[in-house]
Amino acid sequence: AQKVTQAQTEISVVEKEDVTLDCVYETRDTTYYLFWYKQPPSGELVFLIRRNSFDEQNEISGRYSWNFQKSTSSFNFTITASQVVDSAVYFCALSGKNRDDKIIFGKGTRLHILP
């Protein structure tokens, strides 16, 4: 069975601090895809990143970075120099060998960036 665990239900940090959102996944597939989505108060899911299971390179996109470690089944997300606009719920997610397979989401981490 596939499962995504986001142990942090809610995090609050002061603006400009760095923050890391944890994600641990379970799957029996050898090929799979990992995702992060952002859900601002407006409710629409915003795609941030995907990773396939064969690509363990970390990725940086502006203030965002992702650390994929297959050995620990983790796919953590770090926001550097956080801003108030980063306040949202962030979901880690997993899909099977085809990127268009159904997506299994974690329960999300609500991030509050305090001014």
Added chain:
Amino acid sequence: DTGVSQNPRHKITKRGQNVTFRCDPISEHNRLYWYRQTLGQGPEFLTYFQNEAQLEKSRLLSDRFSAERPKGSFSTLEIQRTEQGDSAMYLCASSLQGANYEQYFGPGTRLTVT
């Protein structure tokens, strides 16, 4: 705007009533997915279509729920005899078929059953 659209955006209904939601995918996307998101939870997969064929249904999709995609374009999700537990955000996503394509999500329909 060529994204996924959903109507209505909000629906309030009384318990026992039937409701129907519509999803218009990105044109030429042959896969269409329905997810449900309850308060404080992540989205949960309900069902998906490839063209007009419904290929998979979650156990979450009770017999009060029915989804259709009659011409392989837009889709409807109907809930009969609504219950308070059906209150949720219903999300639609679409994609092209294949390993290289992402799912794009619509804004969702928020259902409140009173």
